Amino acid sequence: MQRNILITGGAGFIGSHLVRHFVRKYPEYRIVNYDKLTYAGNLENLKDVENEPNYVFVKGDICDEAALAAVFAKYDIDGVIHLAAESHVDRSITDPLAFARTNVLGTLALLQAAKTAWKGEYEGKRFYHVSTDEVYGALGFDGSLFTEKTPYAPHSPYSASKASSDHFVRAFHDTYGFPCVVSNCSNNYGPYQFPEKLIPLFVNNIRHSKPLPVYGKGENVRDWLYVGDHCKAIDLIFHKGVSGETYNIGGNNEWSNIDLIRLMIRITDEELGRPSGTSDSLITFVKDRAGHDLRYAIDSSKLQRELGWKPEMPFERGIRETVRWYLDNGSWLDNVTSGAYIEYYEKMYSGR
Ligand code: NAD
Numbered sequence: 001m002q003r004n005i006l007i008t009g010g011a012g013f014i015g016s017h018l019v020r021h022f023v024r025k026y027p028e029y030r031i032v033n034y035d036k037l038t039y040a041g042n043l044e045n046l047k048d049v050e051n052e053p054n055y056v057f058v059k060g061d062i063c064d065e066a067a068l069a070a071v072f073a074k075y076d077i078d079g080v081i082h083l084a085a086e087s088h089v090d091r092s093i094t095d096p097l098a099f100a101r102t103n104v105l106g107t108l109a110l111l112q113a114a115k116t117a118w119k120g121e122y123e124g125k126r127f128y129h130v131s132t133d134e135v136y137g138a139l140g141f142d143g144s145l146f147t148e149k150t151p152y153a154p155h156s157p158y159s160a161s162k163a164s165s166d167h168f169v170r171a172f173h174d175t176y177g178f179p180c181v182v183s184n185c186s187n188n189y190g191p192y193q194f195p196e197k198l199i200p201l202f203v204n205n206i207r208h209s210k211p212l213p214v215y216g217k218g219e220n221v222r223d224w225l226y227v228g229d230h231c232k233a234i235d236l237i238f239h240k241g242v243s244g245e246t247y248n249i250g251g252n253n254e255w256s257n258i259d260l261i262r263l264m265i266r267i268t269d270e271e272l273g274r275p276s277g278t279s280d281s282l283i284t285f286v287k288d289r290a291g292h293d294l295r296y297a298i299d300s301s302k303l304q305r306e307l308g309w310k311p312e313m314p315f316e317r318g319i320r321e322t323v324r325w326y327l328d329n330g331s332w333l334d335n336v337t338s339g340a341y342i343e344y345y346e347k348m349y350s351g352r
Protein backbone atom coordinates (compact mmCIF):
# COMPACT_ATOMS: atom_id res chain seq x y z
CA MET A 1 0.00 0.00 0.00
CA GLN A 2 1.30 3.47 -0.90
CA ARG A 3 1.60 5.81 2.10
CA ASN A 4 3.05 9.28 2.62
CA ILE A 5 4.55 9.46 6.08
CA LEU A 6 5.91 12.57 7.74
CA ILE A 7 8.62 11.78 10.28
CA THR A 8 9.54 14.83 12.36
CA GLY A 9 12.97 15.02 13.97
CA GLY A 10 14.30 12.45 11.51
CA ALA A 11 17.83 13.92 11.53
CA GLY A 12 18.24 13.28 15.27
CA PHE A 13 19.32 10.15 17.10
CA ILE A 14 16.19 7.96 17.19
CA GLY A 15 14.64 9.73 14.20
CA SER A 16 17.54 8.85 11.88
CA HIS A 17 17.31 5.16 12.85
CA LEU A 18 13.55 5.27 12.29
CA VAL A 19 13.82 7.00 8.90
CA ARG A 20 16.40 4.40 7.76
CA HIS A 21 14.18 1.56 9.05
CA PHE A 22 11.08 2.85 7.19
CA VAL A 23 12.89 3.85 3.97
CA ARG A 24 14.48 0.39 3.67
CA LYS A 25 11.60 -1.76 4.88
CA TYR A 26 8.78 0.03 3.03
CA PRO A 27 9.97 1.03 -0.47
CA GLU A 28 6.30 1.59 -1.38
CA TYR A 29 6.00 4.39 1.22
CA ARG A 30 7.24 7.94 0.70
CA ILE A 31 9.09 9.04 3.84
CA VAL A 32 9.26 12.80 4.36
CA ASN A 33 11.81 13.74 7.02
CA TYR A 34 10.87 17.17 8.45
CA ASP A 35 13.58 18.57 10.71
CA LYS A 36 14.75 22.02 11.78
CA LEU A 37 18.37 20.82 12.01
CA THR A 38 19.05 22.17 15.48
CA TYR A 39 22.41 21.29 17.09
CA ALA A 40 20.95 17.75 17.57
CA GLY A 41 19.94 17.24 13.93
CA ASN A 42 22.62 16.07 11.54
CA LEU A 43 22.00 14.85 8.00
CA GLU A 44 25.30 12.94 8.14
CA ASN A 45 23.25 10.41 10.15
CA LEU A 46 21.29 9.61 6.98
CA LYS A 47 24.00 9.65 4.29
CA ASP A 48 23.30 6.01 3.40
CA VAL A 49 19.63 6.62 2.52
CA GLU A 50 19.61 10.23 1.28
CA ASN A 51 19.46 9.21 -2.40
CA GLU A 52 16.75 6.58 -2.02
CA PRO A 53 13.76 7.34 -4.29
CA ASN A 54 11.24 7.03 -1.44
CA TYR A 55 13.04 9.55 0.81
CA VAL A 56 12.56 13.33 0.95
CA PHE A 57 14.14 15.81 3.36
CA VAL A 58 12.43 19.11 4.22
CA LYS A 59 14.18 21.58 6.50
CA GLY A 60 11.50 23.09 8.71
CA ASP A 61 10.35 23.98 12.21
CA ILE A 62 7.36 22.21 13.76
CA CYS A 63 6.32 25.60 15.17
CA ASP A 64 6.00 27.04 11.63
CA GLU A 65 2.30 26.58 10.79
CA ALA A 66 2.58 27.78 7.18
CA ALA A 67 5.51 25.48 6.42
CA LEU A 68 3.65 22.54 7.94
CA ALA A 69 0.51 23.26 5.89
CA ALA A 70 2.65 23.36 2.73
CA VAL A 71 4.28 20.01 3.51
CA PHE A 72 0.95 18.29 4.25
CA ALA A 73 -0.45 19.60 0.96
CA LYS A 74 2.60 18.99 -1.23
CA TYR A 75 3.19 15.41 -0.08
CA ASP A 76 -0.40 14.43 0.69
CA ILE A 77 0.64 13.24 4.15
CA ASP A 78 -1.54 10.48 5.63
CA GLY A 79 0.62 9.44 8.57
CA VAL A 80 2.76 11.34 11.06
CA ILE A 81 5.42 9.93 13.38
CA HIS A 82 6.40 12.81 15.62
CA LEU A 83 9.85 12.73 17.23
CA ALA A 84 11.05 16.34 16.84
CA ALA A 85 11.82 17.72 20.28
CA GLU A 86 14.33 19.33 22.52
CA SER A 87 15.47 16.17 24.27
CA HIS A 88 18.22 16.86 26.80
CA VAL A 89 17.23 17.24 30.47
CA ASP A 90 20.28 19.36 31.41
CA ARG A 91 19.50 21.88 28.65
CA SER A 92 15.89 22.08 29.85
CA ILE A 93 17.15 23.16 33.27
CA THR A 94 19.02 26.14 31.79
CA ASP A 95 16.54 27.04 29.00
CA PRO A 96 13.02 25.78 29.84
CA LEU A 97 11.28 28.14 27.39
CA ALA A 98 12.94 26.49 24.40
CA PHE A 99 11.40 23.21 25.56
CA ALA A 100 7.92 24.71 25.94
CA ARG A 101 8.18 26.25 22.45
CA THR A 102 9.23 23.13 20.56
CA ASN A 103 7.80 20.32 22.65
CA VAL A 104 4.48 21.89 23.62
CA LEU A 105 3.66 24.58 21.04
CA GLY A 106 5.39 22.68 18.22
CA THR A 107 3.42 19.51 18.94
CA LEU A 108 0.21 21.54 19.06
CA ALA A 109 1.03 23.22 15.73
CA LEU A 110 1.68 19.79 14.20
CA LEU A 111 -1.60 18.41 15.55
CA GLN A 112 -3.45 21.42 14.12
CA ALA A 113 -1.73 21.06 10.75
CA ALA A 114 -2.73 17.39 10.53
CA LYS A 115 -6.28 18.10 11.67
CA THR A 116 -6.67 20.91 9.13
CA ALA A 117 -5.17 18.86 6.29
CA TRP A 118 -7.24 15.76 7.06
CA LYS A 119 -10.50 17.75 7.35
CA GLY A 120 -12.16 15.21 9.65
CA GLU A 121 -11.63 12.34 7.19
CA TYR A 122 -9.63 10.08 9.47
CA GLU A 123 -9.98 6.73 7.67
CA GLY A 124 -6.44 5.51 6.92
CA LYS A 125 -4.85 8.41 8.84
CA ARG A 126 -2.60 8.16 11.90
CA PHE A 127 -0.75 10.60 14.17
CA TYR A 128 1.90 8.85 16.27
CA HIS A 129 3.43 10.83 19.14
CA VAL A 130 6.77 9.48 20.41
CA SER A 131 7.16 10.25 24.10
CA THR A 132 9.23 9.32 27.11
CA ASP A 133 8.95 7.42 30.38
CA GLU A 134 10.13 10.58 32.18
CA VAL A 135 6.53 11.89 32.18
CA TYR A 136 5.76 9.38 34.96
CA GLY A 137 8.26 10.97 37.34
CA ALA A 138 10.59 8.87 39.48
CA LEU A 139 10.37 5.42 41.06
CA GLY A 140 11.94 4.33 44.35
CA PHE A 141 14.18 1.29 44.68
CA ASP A 142 11.10 -0.81 45.54
CA GLY A 143 10.88 -2.84 42.33
CA SER A 144 7.72 -1.15 41.03
CA LEU A 145 7.49 -0.25 37.32
CA PHE A 146 5.81 2.44 35.20
CA THR A 147 2.65 1.12 33.54
CA GLU A 148 0.38 2.98 31.11
CA LYS A 149 -1.84 3.76 34.14
CA THR A 150 0.89 5.37 36.26
CA PRO A 151 -0.17 8.98 36.96
CA TYR A 152 1.93 11.69 35.33
CA ALA A 153 4.40 13.41 37.70
CA PRO A 154 7.12 15.10 35.64
CA HIS A 155 9.97 16.80 37.50
CA SER A 156 12.21 18.44 34.90
CA PRO A 157 11.18 21.15 32.42
CA TYR A 158 11.92 18.55 29.69
CA SER A 159 9.58 15.93 31.13
CA ALA A 160 6.95 18.59 31.95
CA SER A 161 7.00 19.72 28.31
CA LYS A 162 6.72 16.13 27.04
CA ALA A 163 3.88 15.44 29.50
CA SER A 164 2.07 18.51 28.24
CA SER A 165 2.48 17.41 24.62
CA ASP A 166 1.12 13.94 25.49
CA HIS A 167 -1.95 15.58 27.04
CA PHE A 168 -2.56 17.67 23.90
CA VAL A 169 -2.39 14.56 21.69
CA ARG A 170 -4.91 12.73 23.88
CA ALA A 171 -7.11 15.84 24.06
CA PHE A 172 -7.24 15.87 20.24
CA HIS A 173 -8.38 12.23 20.31
CA ASP A 174 -11.03 12.83 22.95
CA THR A 175 -12.27 16.15 21.54
CA TYR A 176 -12.11 15.61 17.78
CA GLY A 177 -11.93 11.83 17.44
CA PHE A 178 -8.45 12.46 16.05
CA PRO A 179 -6.61 9.20 15.12
CA CYS A 180 -3.57 9.07 17.35
CA VAL A 181 -1.36 6.76 19.35
CA VAL A 182 1.25 7.61 22.00
CA SER A 183 4.22 5.58 23.20
CA ASN A 184 6.40 6.25 26.24
CA CYS A 185 9.85 4.75 26.00
CA SER A 186 12.80 4.30 28.34
CA ASN A 187 16.43 5.40 27.69
CA ASN A 188 17.70 4.51 24.22
CA TYR A 189 21.31 3.76 23.31
CA GLY A 190 23.06 3.10 20.01
CA PRO A 191 24.97 4.88 17.22
CA TYR A 192 24.36 8.54 16.24
CA GLN A 193 23.33 9.77 19.71
CA PHE A 194 24.50 13.30 20.40
CA PRO A 195 27.49 13.20 22.80
CA GLU A 196 25.79 15.24 25.53
CA LYS A 197 23.91 12.10 26.64
CA LEU A 198 25.56 9.71 29.09
CA ILE A 199 26.77 6.86 26.85
CA PRO A 200 28.29 8.73 23.85
CA LEU A 201 29.64 11.50 26.12
CA PHE A 202 31.45 9.01 28.31
CA VAL A 203 32.83 6.92 25.41
CA ASN A 204 34.13 10.12 23.82
CA ASN A 205 35.69 11.25 27.12
CA ILE A 206 37.33 7.86 27.71
CA ARG A 207 38.66 8.05 24.14
CA HIS A 208 40.32 11.39 25.01
CA SER A 209 41.20 10.40 28.62
CA LYS A 210 38.99 13.23 29.91
CA PRO A 211 37.11 13.20 33.27
CA LEU A 212 33.77 11.35 33.44
CA PRO A 213 31.33 13.60 35.37
CA VAL A 214 29.09 11.28 37.44
CA TYR A 215 26.13 13.19 38.86
CA GLY A 216 25.62 12.74 42.62
CA LYS A 217 26.58 9.25 43.81
CA GLY A 218 25.88 7.57 40.48
CA GLU A 219 23.08 5.57 42.12
CA ASN A 220 20.29 6.67 39.75
CA VAL A 221 18.82 3.85 37.69
CA ARG A 222 17.81 3.88 34.02
CA ASP A 223 16.20 1.15 31.88
CA TRP A 224 18.26 0.92 28.66
CA LEU A 225 16.85 -0.15 25.29
CA TYR A 226 18.69 -0.55 22.00
CA VAL A 227 17.47 2.10 19.54
CA GLY A 228 16.76 -0.52 16.84
CA ASP A 229 14.34 -2.28 19.21
CA HIS A 230 12.58 1.05 19.83
CA CYS A 231 12.20 1.55 16.05
CA LYS A 232 10.69 -1.93 15.64
CA ALA A 233 8.20 -1.10 18.40
CA ILE A 234 7.29 2.19 16.70
CA ASP A 235 6.77 0.35 13.40
CA LEU A 236 4.41 -2.14 15.08
CA ILE A 237 2.47 0.49 17.00
CA PHE A 238 2.19 2.75 13.94
CA HIS A 239 0.68 -0.08 11.89
CA LYS A 240 -1.20 -2.13 14.50
CA GLY A 241 -1.71 0.01 17.62
CA VAL A 242 -5.26 0.95 18.57
CA SER A 243 -6.22 4.60 18.08
CA GLY A 244 -6.41 6.51 21.37
CA GLU A 245 -4.17 3.98 23.13
CA THR A 246 -0.81 4.41 24.87
CA TYR A 247 1.99 1.82 24.81
CA ASN A 248 4.97 1.70 27.14
CA ILE A 249 8.27 0.56 25.58
CA GLY A 250 11.22 -0.53 27.71
CA GLY A 251 14.27 -2.74 27.79
CA ASN A 252 13.58 -4.59 31.05
CA ASN A 253 17.23 -3.74 31.56
CA GLU A 254 17.90 -1.62 34.64
CA TRP A 255 21.38 -0.31 35.39
CA SER A 256 22.59 2.08 38.04
CA ASN A 257 24.65 4.81 36.39
CA ILE A 258 27.81 3.84 38.22
CA ASP A 259 27.55 0.15 37.23
CA LEU A 260 26.90 1.13 33.62
CA ILE A 261 29.82 3.57 33.67
CA ARG A 262 32.18 0.87 35.01
CA LEU A 263 30.97 -1.48 32.25
CA MET A 264 31.54 1.20 29.59
CA ILE A 265 35.03 1.88 30.92
CA ARG A 266 35.90 -1.83 30.80
CA ILE A 267 34.57 -2.31 27.26
CA THR A 268 36.05 0.94 25.90
CA ASP A 269 39.51 0.20 27.36
CA GLU A 270 39.33 -3.33 25.91
CA GLU A 271 38.27 -2.07 22.49
CA LEU A 272 41.06 0.54 22.55
CA GLY A 273 43.57 -2.16 23.50
CA ARG A 274 44.39 -0.41 26.80
CA PRO A 275 45.31 -2.43 29.91
CA SER A 276 42.36 -3.19 32.17
CA GLY A 277 41.66 -0.37 34.67
CA THR A 278 43.40 2.35 32.60
CA SER A 279 40.39 4.71 32.64
CA ASP A 280 39.00 3.96 36.12
CA SER A 281 40.58 7.09 37.55
CA LEU A 282 38.60 9.28 35.09
CA ILE A 283 35.46 8.78 37.22
CA THR A 284 34.73 12.15 38.84
CA PHE A 285 31.74 12.59 41.15
CA VAL A 286 30.19 16.03 40.55
CA LYS A 287 27.21 18.03 41.88
CA ASP A 288 23.94 16.21 41.24
CA ARG A 289 21.54 17.23 38.46
CA ALA A 290 18.75 19.44 39.89
CA GLY A 291 15.56 17.43 40.40
CA HIS A 292 17.40 14.26 39.33
CA ASP A 293 14.89 11.39 39.00
CA LEU A 294 16.09 8.40 41.04
CA ARG A 295 14.87 5.48 38.95
CA TYR A 296 13.01 4.78 35.71
CA ALA A 297 11.79 1.30 34.79
CA ILE A 298 9.13 0.37 32.28
CA ASP A 299 6.50 -2.35 32.28
CA SER A 300 6.02 -3.05 28.55
CA SER A 301 3.76 -6.09 29.03
CA LYS A 302 0.83 -4.41 27.22
CA LEU A 303 2.91 -3.99 24.04
CA GLN A 304 4.31 -7.51 24.38
CA ARG A 305 0.90 -9.08 24.98
CA GLU A 306 -1.20 -7.10 22.48
CA LEU A 307 1.23 -6.53 19.61
CA GLY A 308 3.84 -9.25 20.15
CA TRP A 309 6.87 -6.96 20.57
CA LYS A 310 9.89 -7.79 22.68
CA PRO A 311 13.38 -6.30 22.93
CA GLU A 312 15.77 -8.40 20.84
CA MET A 313 19.24 -6.93 21.30
CA PRO A 314 21.11 -8.51 24.24
CA PHE A 315 22.57 -5.63 26.27
CA GLU A 316 26.15 -6.96 26.47
CA ARG A 317 26.24 -7.19 22.67
CA GLY A 318 24.40 -3.90 22.05
CA ILE A 319 26.61 -1.86 24.35
CA ARG A 320 29.83 -3.37 22.93
CA GLU A 321 28.69 -2.73 19.35
CA THR A 322 27.70 0.81 20.33
CA VAL A 323 31.07 1.54 21.95
CA ARG A 324 32.80 0.05 18.87
CA TRP A 325 30.68 2.25 16.58
CA TYR A 326 31.71 5.47 18.38
CA LEU A 327 35.36 4.42 18.37
CA ASP A 328 35.20 3.55 14.65
CA ASN A 329 33.41 6.83 13.92
CA GLY A 330 35.69 9.23 15.75
CA SER A 331 35.33 11.73 12.91
CA TRP A 332 31.53 11.79 13.46
CA LEU A 333 32.13 12.50 17.16
CA ASP A 334 34.73 15.19 16.37
CA ASN A 335 32.43 16.76 13.80
CA VAL A 336 29.42 17.01 16.13
CA THR A 337 31.43 18.15 19.14
CA SER A 338 33.09 20.90 17.08
CA GLY A 339 29.72 21.96 15.61
CA ALA A 340 31.25 21.96 12.09
CA TYR A 341 28.22 20.17 10.60
CA ILE A 342 25.89 23.03 11.63
CA GLU A 343 27.76 25.56 9.52
CA TYR A 344 27.93 23.10 6.61
CA TYR A 345 24.18 22.43 6.50
CA GLU A 346 23.28 26.07 7.20
CA LYS A 347 25.20 27.02 4.06
CA MET A 348 23.58 24.19 2.10
CA TYR A 349 20.04 25.27 3.05
CA SER A 350 20.42 29.05 3.13
CA GLY A 351 18.32 30.76 0.47
CA ARG A 352 16.17 27.69 -0.20
P1 NAD B 1 17.48 14.26 19.44
O1 NAD B 1 17.69 15.46 20.29
O2 NAD B 1 18.64 13.40 19.09
O3 NAD B 1 16.80 14.71 18.07
C1 NAD B 1 15.78 15.66 18.00
C2 NAD B 1 15.57 16.05 16.55
O4 NAD B 1 14.49 16.99 16.49
C3 NAD B 1 16.79 16.74 15.93
O5 NAD B 1 17.03 16.23 14.63
C4 NAD B 1 16.38 18.20 15.87
O6 NAD B 1 16.99 18.91 14.80
C5 NAD B 1 14.87 18.08 15.67
N1 NAD B 1 14.15 19.27 16.14
C6 NAD B 1 14.30 19.90 17.33
N2 NAD B 1 13.49 20.98 17.39
C7 NAD B 1 12.78 20.99 16.22
C8 NAD B 1 11.77 21.83 15.69
N3 NAD B 1 11.33 22.90 16.38
N4 NAD B 1 11.26 21.55 14.46
C9 NAD B 1 11.71 20.48 13.75
N5 NAD B 1 12.69 19.67 14.19
C10 NAD B 1 13.21 19.91 15.42
O7 NAD B 1 16.34 13.43 20.16
P2 NAD B 1 16.18 11.85 20.33
O8 NAD B 1 16.94 11.41 21.50
O9 NAD B 1 16.36 11.19 19.01
O10 NAD B 1 14.63 11.79 20.74
C11 NAD B 1 13.62 11.79 19.73
C12 NAD B 1 12.26 11.77 20.39
O11 NAD B 1 12.14 10.59 21.19
C13 NAD B 1 12.00 12.94 21.33
O12 NAD B 1 10.65 13.32 21.19
C14 NAD B 1 12.25 12.37 22.72
O13 NAD B 1 11.47 13.04 23.68
C15 NAD B 1 11.79 10.94 22.53
N6 NAD B 1 12.46 9.95 23.40
C16 NAD B 1 13.83 9.88 23.46
C17 NAD B 1 14.43 8.89 24.25
C18 NAD B 1 15.93 8.76 24.33
O14 NAD B 1 16.43 7.96 25.13
N7 NAD B 1 16.70 9.47 23.52
C19 NAD B 1 13.63 7.99 24.97
C20 NAD B 1 12.24 8.12 24.88
C21 NAD B 1 11.66 9.08 24.09
Ligand code: DAU
Pocket residue numbers: 087088089090131132133134185186187188196197198199201213214215218220221222257289296
Ligand atom coordinates in the same frame (compact mmCIF):
# COMPACT_ATOMS: atom_id res chain seq x y z
O1 DAU C 1 14.10 8.01 29.86
C1 DAU C 1 14.06 8.50 28.56
C2 DAU C 1 14.90 9.75 28.46
O2 DAU C 1 16.26 9.34 28.53
C3 DAU C 1 14.65 10.56 27.20
O3 DAU C 1 13.33 11.02 27.21
C4 DAU C 1 15.61 11.74 27.12
O4 DAU C 1 15.43 12.43 25.89
C5 DAU C 1 17.03 11.22 27.20
O5 DAU C 1 17.93 12.30 27.19
C6 DAU C 1 17.21 10.37 28.45
O6 DAU C 1 17.17 11.18 29.65
P1 DAU C 1 18.21 10.95 30.85
O7 DAU C 1 18.29 12.19 31.63
O8 DAU C 1 17.91 9.70 31.58
O9 DAU C 1 19.56 10.71 29.97
P2 DAU C 1 21.05 11.25 30.12
O10 DAU C 1 21.87 10.51 29.12
O11 DAU C 1 21.13 12.73 30.12
O12 DAU C 1 21.46 10.75 31.58
C7 DAU C 1 21.40 9.36 31.95
C8 DAU C 1 21.74 9.27 33.41
O13 DAU C 1 23.13 9.60 33.58
C9 DAU C 1 21.00 10.25 34.30
O14 DAU C 1 20.71 9.63 35.55
C10 DAU C 1 21.95 11.40 34.49
C11 DAU C 1 23.31 10.72 34.45
N1 DAU C 1 24.41 11.53 33.89
C12 DAU C 1 24.22 12.11 32.67
C13 DAU C 1 25.22 12.88 32.10
C14 DAU C 1 25.01 13.54 30.75
C15 DAU C 1 25.61 11.68 34.58
O15 DAU C 1 25.78 11.14 35.68
N2 DAU C 1 26.59 12.44 34.02
C16 DAU C 1 26.44 13.07 32.81
O16 DAU C 1 27.39 13.78 32.35
